[in-house]
Amino acid sequence: MPDIADPQARVDLPDTGRQTRAAESSAVLWLVLAGGVLLLLLGWLLPWFVEQTASGVGHSPMDVIVSSPTGIGWLAVWAMGICMLALLAGVGYDVFAQLTERATPFRWSRIRAGLAILGGLCVLLIFILVVTRSELVFGDQTPDALTDNAVWMMLTGFGLLAFSYGLRPWVVTHGGLAFTAVAFVVGGLFPLMFNQSPGFVVWGAQFAGIYTLLALGLNVVVGFAGLLDLGYAAFFAIGAYSTASLSSAAHGIHLPFWVIIFIGAAAAGLFGALLGAPTLRLRGDYLAIVTLGFGEIVPDAARNSLFGNLARPSTGGPNGISGVDSPAFPTHGHAIFDYGLFGANPRPYYYTILILVALIVVVLRNVERSRLGRAWVAIREDEVAAAATGINTVQTKLLAFAIGASVSGFAGAFFGAMLGTVTPDNFEFAVSVTALTTVVLGGIGNITGVIVGALLVSFVIFWVLPGLQEWMGTVGNTVGISGLSTIQYSDYKYVVYGLILIGIMLLRPSGLLPSRARKVELETGAESEPLAAVRETG
Amino acid sequence: MALLEVDRIVKRFGGLLAVNDVSFAVDTGEIVSMIGPNGAGKTTAFNCITGLYPLSGGDVRFGGYSLMGMPPHRITKLGIARTFQNIRLFSYMTAVDNVMVGEHCRMHAHVWDALLHTPTARNEERAVEARALQTLRKLSLERYADVYARNLPYGLQRRLEIARALASGPRLLLLDEPAAGLNPQEKVELMGVISRLRDDGLTIFLIEHDMRVVMGISDRIVVLDHGEKIAEGSPKEVREDPRVIDAYLGHGASEAMRTA
Numbered sequence: 135m136p137d138i139a140d141p142q143a144r145v146d147l148p149d150t151g152r153q154t155r156a157a158e159s160s161a162v163l164w165l166v167l168a169g170g171v172l173l174l175l176l177g178w179l180l181p182w183f184v185e186q187t188a189s190g191v192g193h194s195p196m197d198v199i200v201s202s203p204t205g206i207g208w209l210a211v212w213a214m215g216i217c218m219l220a221l222l223a224g225v226g227y228d229v230f231a232q233l234t235e236r237a238t239p240f241r242w243s244r245i246r247a248g249l250a251i252l253g254g255l256c257v258l259l260i261f262i263l264v265v266t267r268s269e270l271v272f273g274d275q276t277p278d279a280l281t282d283n284a285v286w287m288m289l290t291g292f293g294l295l296a297f298s299y300g301l302r303p304w305v306v307t308h309g310g311l312a313f314t315a316v317a318f319v320v321g322g323l324f325p326l327m328f329n330q331s332p333g334f335v336v337w338g339a340q341f342a343g344i345y346t347l348l349a350l351g352l353n354v355v356v357g358f359a360g361l362l363d364l365g366y367a368a369f370f371a372i373g374a375y376s377t378a379s380l381s382s383a384a385h386g387i388h389l390p391f392w393v394i395i396f397i398g399a400a401a402a403g404l405f406g407a408l409l410g411a412p413t414l415r416l417r418g419d420y421l422a423i424v425t426l427g428f429g430e431i432v433p434d435a436a437r438n439s440l441f442g443n444l445a446r447p448s449t450g451g452p453n454g455i456s457g458v459d460s461p462a463f464p465t466h467g468h469a470i471f472d473y474g475l476f477g478a479n480p481r482p483y484y485y486t487i488l489i490l491v492a493l494i495v496v497v498l499r500n501v502e503r504s505r506l507g508r509a510w511v512a513i514r515e516d517e518v519a520a521a522a523t524g525i526n527t528v529q530t531k532l533l534a535f536a537i538g539a540s541v542s543g544f545a546g547a548f549f550g551a552m553l554g555t556v557t558p559d560n561f562e563f564a565v566s567v568t569a570l571t572t573v574v575l576g577g578i579g580n581i582t583g584v585i586v587g588a589l590l591v592s593f594v595i596f597w598v599l600p601g602l603q604e605w606m607g608t609v610g611n612t613v614g615i616s617g618l619s620t621i622q623y624s625d626y627k628y629v630v631y632g633l634i635l636i637g638i639m640l641l642r643p644s645g646l647l648p649s650r651a652r653k654v655e656l657e658t659g660a661e662s663e664p665l666a667a668v669r670e671t672g
Numbered sequence: 673m674a675l676l677e678v679d680r681i682v683k684r685f686g687g688l689l690a691v692n693d694v695s696f697a698v699d700t701g702e703i704v705s706m707i708g709p710n711g712a713g714k715t716t717a718f719n720c721i722t723g724l725y726p727l728s729g730g731d732v733r734f735g736g737y738s739l740m741g742m743p744p745h746r747i748t749k750l751g752i753a754r755t756f757q758n759i760r761l762f763s764y765m766t767a768v769d770n771v772m773v774g775e776h777c778r779m780h781a782h783v784w785d786a787l788l789h790t791p792t793a794r795n796e797e798r799a800v801e802a803r804a805l806q807t808l809r810k811l812s813l814e815r816y817a818d819v820y821a822r823n824l825p826y827g828l829q830r831r832l833e834i835a836r837a838l839a840s841g842p843r844l845l846l847l848d849e850p851a852a853g854l855n856p857q858e859k860v861e862l863m864g865v866i867s868r869l870r871d872d873g874l875t876i877f878l879i880e881h882d883m884r885v886v887m888g889i890s891d892r893i894v895v896l897d898h899g900e901k902i903a904e905g906s907p908k909e910v911r912e913d914p915r916v917i918d919a920y921l922g923h924g925a926s927e928a929m930r931t932a
Contacts, residue, residue, distance in 0.1 A: 500786060504797070505793070516761075522744050523773055526743070
């Protein structure tokens with residue numbers, strides 16, 4: 135407990151819960167705004183810098199508007215462009231106003247909203263024109279090229295900018311709703327945006343989705359309940375092996391995916407509670423070490439087919455289990471809609487994981503605001519006081535482990551069905567580290583934050599680094615330094631993890647979008663002493 | 673029958689005998705104080721009663737049930753609530769959330785209610801929040817419902833801790849030095865709060881150093897020194913007990929006072 139009288143212990147925490155929520159909403163706003171500007175600039179600039187056909191980036195709409203036959207599309211693109219420039223100028227002005235501490239005049243916010251709505255209508259019009267292909271807005275380009283990345287990135291970026299900047303008062307008061315709306319629209323349009331490069335959809339379904347789930351689950355344990363877990367990949371493995379064992383030729387069992395995903399979650403949850411039990415009296419470093427051990431044991435047990443030696447079924451040793459069934463609707467065997475192989479068509483997988491993430495977010499938001507969520511916070515802050523206030527600390531901590539683990543199991547079950555192969559190498563310590571990095575980067579204890587963290591980390595690790603290989607080849611040829619293209623950029627992902635962790639700890643220790651209360655706790659170094667430890671000394 | 677019976681409890685920390693063979697009882701509707709010099713074992717006795725420390729010997733009975741080996745949350749659920757000497761609020765929770773945590777053990781929402789936000793959970797949350805605001809009102813804290821506990825002034829933090837304890841619906845309230853650090857005005861208010869709670873039917877057992885508070889509100893006083901009970905009785909009896917005077921003012925002090 136920080137000393138109340140100590141002025142050093144007073145870190146800036148708004149006075150009331152209401153102020154905190156407002157501050158958090160405004161953080162979401164800046165994030166959406168930054169995302170919008172980034173997408174917009176990328177969409178505009180990428181086609182000029184990167185070879186169009188090779189990277190699947192496509193054309194900038196500005197390149198081709200001149201040849202619009204009837205002029206409607208031409209008009210729409212120009213109107214959108216002018217609104218966009220005006221809003222960008224507005225952003226600049228606002229930053230200037232904030233830096234020089236000049237108040238923003240009220241009338242400007244009206245103009246801003248007007249520009250945003252006008253620009254939004256233009257976006258909608260262009261969208262309709264392109265989708266219905268009623269007018270060849272972009273001249274003689276083929277329809278597929280039209281719906282390519284750059285165009286969609288620009289349109290989405292503009293939409294975000296208009297949304298977050300033009301409608302700022304509304305976004306600030308409805309931060310959560312705004313973020314949900316943005317996430318769904320962008321998430322839903324994502325595969326359309328990358329029509330010509332399914333690789334990006336693969337990325338979305340595989341890494342971003344899975345790591346978002348892992349981050350959400352780990353956040354329950356580390357963020358909500360304040361228990362550091364370094365072996366989180368173990369539960370991911372348990373979920374994946376559940377799928378592999380129960381829906382493949384390995385044991386001749388073929389349960390439907392939609393049943394297995396819950397079995398996987400339940401199995402992981404059970405192991406989560408089992409692991410939690412011996413760690414109840416530990417905290418901080420000690421807890422981290424025990425969980426680390428568990429994280430190493432599980433893949434090793436699978437690698438050595440421990441369960442196969444004890445009794446059937448086996449985990450297939452180092453080769454793992456392959457030929458896992460792909461998910462299907464409604465049941466396996468007489469499927470109305472079979473997903474097919476992930477590599478052939480990633481889109482159904484992408485939408486599935488989008489829905490799973492949405493489900494988990496809803497469930498975790500519920501828990502966070504419930505009796506259980508409150509009990510977690512209480513234990514995190516002062517376990518002894520929580521026990522004396524009537525909270526069953528043993529049960530509550532085990533529930534944190536179990537719920538956190540079952541989210542991971544959920545992700546693992548999906549992962550197994552998606553890849554079709556489950557090997558022990560998929561669950562190395564690196565997975566736990568990645569999950570923890572995403573949580574720390576995004577903001578420990580904040581659901582929105584960890585989603586952002588997971589998306590950012592997977593974006594950098596699984597898209598930017600492999601992409602660098604290709605881009606640097608082009609750049610290297612242009613500049614004349616052939617060495618640039620011979621570097622294996624993907625090998626540097628651990629360097630990136632390290633840089634992220636060091637940077638975040640130095641610059642913003644509570645993450646990009648911190649949960650305010652958690653932030654002050656971390657900064658004052660308040661740590662709760664486990665009840666069991668107190669009772670033991672007593 | 674007494675509400676709380678402390679029966680020859682012993683608490684040992686390694687070689688140190690913190691509480692040695694202490695017995696006393698608290699009857700329903702009483703205000704009983706426990707006093708004693710620093711290090712007398714008062715807070716240790718409190719911790720033994722509330723289950724934070726397992727007993728080394730003896731037994732504590734509440735309403736006839738033995739509390740032996742019971743974890744703290746079960747004891748709270750049976751109807752003993754407490755505050756702490758060095759305020760232990762949940763600092764980064766708002767006042768109303770603190771009080772809502774207090775009612776945790778009376779709530780019935782299960783895990784799946786929490787996960788799925790069922791009508792059961794929703795209605796219960798609403799009812800508990802309303803009751804928490806009511807509790808805050810009872811202690812004149814309603815203005816601060818949305819303020820973080822750590823940002824409250826010290827005196828109000830003490831009161832909020834009482835509010836949190838009350839939210840668990842106790843029959844017996846244990847207060848560990850409730851007047852510590854309060855100014856004279858706040859002490860008077862505190863005494864008012866305590867007698868009001870007793871009038872509402874609550875039994876109160878408190879540790880206190882401030883003799884004005886102790887003598888002003890206690891029906892009975894238990895005196896501890898070096899882990900042993902040295903006196904028990906009405907404020908007047910205790911004030912005149914030579915062993916108590918010796919414990920506070922040093923050996924032979926009672927003799928000197930008599931002859932003076």
